[in-house]
Every structure is written in structure tokens, then in C-alpha cells.
Amino acid sequence: MSRSDVLVDADWAEAHIGDPGVVIVEVDEDTSAYDKGHIPTAIKLDWKKDLQDPVRRDFVDKTGFEALLSERGISNDDTVLLYGGNNNWFAAYAYWYFRLYGHDKVLLLDGGRKKWELDSRELSSDVPERPRTNYTASEQDASLRALRDEVIAAIGKRNLVDVRSPDEFAGRLLAPAHLPQEQAQRGGHIPTARNVPWSKAANEDGTFRSDDELLTLYQSEAGLDFGKDTIAYCRIGERSAHTWFVLHELLDQPNVKNYDGSWTEYGSLVGVPIELGDGR
Amino acid sequence: MSSDGCGAPAGGVSVSAATGSQAVVEGRVVHEGAPVATGYARLLGTGDEFVAEVPLGEDGGFRFFAAPGAWTLRVLAPGGLRAERSVEADYGQVTKVDVSL
Numbered sequence: 001m002s003r004s005d006v007l008v009d010a011d012w013a014e015a016h017i018g019d020p021g022v023v024i025v026e027v028d029e030d031t032s033a034y035d036k037g038h039i040p041t042a043i044k045l046d047w048k049k050d051l052q053d054p055v056r057r058d059f060v061d062k063t064g065f066e067a068l069l070s071e072r073g074i075s076n077d078d079t080v081l082l083y084g085g086n087n088n089w090f091a092a093y094a095y096w097y098f099r100l101y102g103h104d105k106v107l108l109l110d111g112g113r114k115k116w117e118l119d120s121r122e123l124s125s126d127v128p129e130r131p132r133t134n135y136t137a138s139e140q141d142a143s144l145r146a147l148r149d150e151v152i153a154a155i156g157k158r159n160l161v162d163v164r165s166p167d168e169f170a171g172r173l174l175a176p177a178h179l180p181q182e183q184a185q186r187g188g189h190i191p192t193a194r195n196v197p198w199s200k201a202a203n204e205d206g207t208f209r210s211d212d213e214l215l216t217l218y219q220s221e222a223g224l225d226f227g228k229d230t231i232a233y234c235r236i237g238e239r240s241a242h243t244w245f246v247l248h249e250l251l252d253q254p255n256v257k258n259y260d261g262s263w264t265e266y267g268s269l270v271g272v273p274i275e276l277g278d279g280r
Numbered sequence: 281m282s283s284d285g286c287g288a289p290a291g292g293v294s295v296s297a298a299t300g301s302q303a304v305v306e307g308r309v310v311h312e313g314a315p316v317a318t319g320y321a322r323l324l325g326t327g328d329e330f331v332a333e334v335p336l337g338e339d340g341g342f343r344f345f346a347a348p349g350a351w352t353l354r355v356l357a358p359g360g361l362r363a364e365r366s367v368e369a370d371y372g373q374v375t376k377v378d379v380s381l
Contacts, residue, residue: 114320114335117358118357118358119358120359165329166325167331172347173345175345176331177323177344177345177347197330204322204356205356
């Protein structure tokens with residue numbers, strides 16, 4: 001896997017609009033963005049309504065994922081091109097999610113919705129009709145997802161990368177600064193975690209930094225030991241999916257997991273260790 | 281407004297009175313007298329450290345729930361339009377920042 005296998009630019013996307021076998025999917029939490037205008041032929045996935053279990057705190061199971069993709073007209077052979085707002089946070093989360101359920105032909109649009117908008121490229125309000133398919137998912141790939149006990153066991157042993165903002169890492173904020181400050185019972189971070197905010201991996205227009213810049217960021221500056229396995233986390237697992245994408249897909253690191261329970265889970269657990277204060 | 285995601289609130293933010301004890305930075309972005317409905321507001325900390333970003337609402341509005349302190353607000357819009365303002369936030373205050381591109 002390398003950058004060209006997983007990441008495409010807006011010119012590539014424009015050239016493949018309407019291609020049979022390429023399904024463009026906008027993934028957002030705020031799907032009103034899609035409703036106002038989207039890349040022509042794109043369908044939408046709602047990060048919460050479509051991808052999260054409505055009752056348990058978990059994402060939809062294999063059967064649910066199969067039903068969702070079948071209903072949206074995505075088949076196993078399709079190349080799925082994902083993009084979204086928030087610098088591709090939710091698109092990266094969906095990318096991780098597609099990979100988790102074994103869909104390998106999946107791409108991320110570099111810069112996502114933001115770069116597309118800032119470039120004043122065409123947006124459409126037409127909602128395409130895609131014929132129903134019979135999608136079959138694989139069992140979840142456990143090598144991509146960390147659960148809480150594994151995270152606790154990884155303290156001091158593996159690379160833990162906290163990709164939230166420095167204020168969230170230090171415990172001064174519980175959520176990103178564009179959201180009300182609520183959620184986890186306690187602030188802070190998992191002991192031994194390094195703070196590498198997801199945003200350091202991105203340029204201002206939402207595109208990813210170059211491989212050389214990314215290697216410098218994670219190895220030289222943050223001091224991650226690429227000889228060890230890595231777990232990335234944030235607050236609810238979408239910003240860390242962005243970093244998971246960088247480490248696992250762009251930089252081709254083999255053993256990188258996303259902890260989607262993230263701080264909303266960890267910061268509410270009873271009895272686990274928490275560190276406060278700024279990163280080193 | 282969504283309260284449990286990291287994304288933008290539905291339809292962007294509408295600027296209005298908010299929010300008790302929080303340190304709010306909010307405002308509207310206009311260009312040639314009209315709201316800028318397509319664009320982004322970024323909140324940056326010391327040394328241009330990225331803190332948060334929201335898409336502008338239909339009325340050009342944005343809102344952040346910051347920590348107390350000094351911040352930089354940067355606005356990006358199509359056509360290479362951009363602007364930057366220094367802002368101060370404190371708990372219990374709504375700091376208004378209107379930006380004309």
C-alpha cells in the first residue's frame with residue numbers, strides 16, 4: 001500500500017465522475033452539507049445514522065453494513081471514493097470502516113469537501129438513484145481496531161498517539177473547540193501517549209502533508225518508535241481514523257489500530273490511570 | 281446543534297446568544313456586503329497551532345467554544361479570499377468577531 005493506491009486528487013475525482021464501477025460517497029456528520037451541494041453523482045452516508053448502531057455504543061454489525069451498502073447501491077466490485085467535510089475526518093473514519101469490513105477498493109479524496117469548495121469546483125444538488133445490490137461484507141478485521149482492555153494493556157508498551165488538540169490532551173478542554181464542552185467524565189490523556197494533533201498531518205486546504213513531512217512529524221518530532229505497534233485515539237474515533245489513515249495507509253506502517261471508543265470511553269472508565277498536562 | 285460528534289452542527293452554526301459559562305468566540309463573515317456561506321473559519325493558538333475549524337453557516341456565521349486566552353481566527357473562502365483576526369476568549373463571555381473579506 002502506498003499513497004497512490006489510497007489517495008486521489010480532485011482532478012482524478014472529476015475525471016471519474018459517472019464512471020461505472022466508481023461510487024463517490026460523501027460522508028459527514030452534518031449531511032445538510034450534502035443536501036446543499038455535493039460532487040456530481042455522489043451519494044451520502046451519515047456518520048451517525050448510517051454507521052452507528054442506534055442502541056448500543058458500537059458501529060453497525062456485519063449484517064447491518066451489508067444491508068446499508070446493498071440499499072445504497074454499492075457492490076463488492078465497486079471502487080468507493082470517499083470524501084467529506086471536517087478535513088475528511090468522517091470520510092477517513094468511513095475508509096477505516098470499509099477496510100474493517102474487508103472492502104479493499106476504497107480511496108480517499110485528498111482535501112475532501114473543503115478543497116473541492118475552495119477550488120470552486122462543481123457541486124450538484126441532484127441525488128442519484130443507484131440500483132440495489134447484494135453486498136457481502138467480511139468479518140471485522142480485528143487487526144485494525146483497538147478495544148479498551150487492549151489500550152490499557154498498551155500503556156508504556158506500544159505507541160499511543162493522542163491526536164486531539166493540545167488543550168484536550170492536557171485536560172483543559174473535553175471536546176474540540178467548535179463544540180460544547182461536555183462528554184467524558186474526566187479530562188486528560190492516557191499515560192505515555194504522545195500528542196500529535198491530527199491537524200499536523202494536514203495542510204490548510206485539508207490535503208495531507210507529504211510522506212517526508214509526515215515521517216518527520218511522527219518519528220523525529222513526536223518520537224514514535226515505528227518498530228512498535230501503534231494505537232491512535234481521539235475523542236470519538238474519527239480524528240484518529242484520519243491519523244490511522246496517515247500511519248497505516250500513507251506511511252504503510254503494519255500494525256496500527258484505531259481506538260474508536262477513544263476519550264469518551266476512556267475518560268469515563270472507573271479506575272484507569274489518567275495523566276494531565278501538556279505533551280512533551 | 282449536535283452535541284456528541286466532532287463535526288459541524290447541522291447547517292453550520294447560526295449566531296445567537298449562547299451558552300452560560302463557556303468561552304465562546306462567534307461572528308459572521310461577509311464579502312461585499314453579503315454573507316459568505318461557503319468558507320471556513322479556523323481557530324488557531326500560539327504559533328499557528330490548529331485548534332478547530334467550522335464551515336460557515338448560511339448566514340456566514342461561525343462559533344467556537346474555546347478555552348480562555350488569546351487566539352487567532354482565520355477565515356478561508358473560495359477565490360483565495362482570507363482574513364485573520366486576533367481574539368480573546370474568557371469563560372462566561374461571548375466574544376463577537378465580524379469579518380469582512
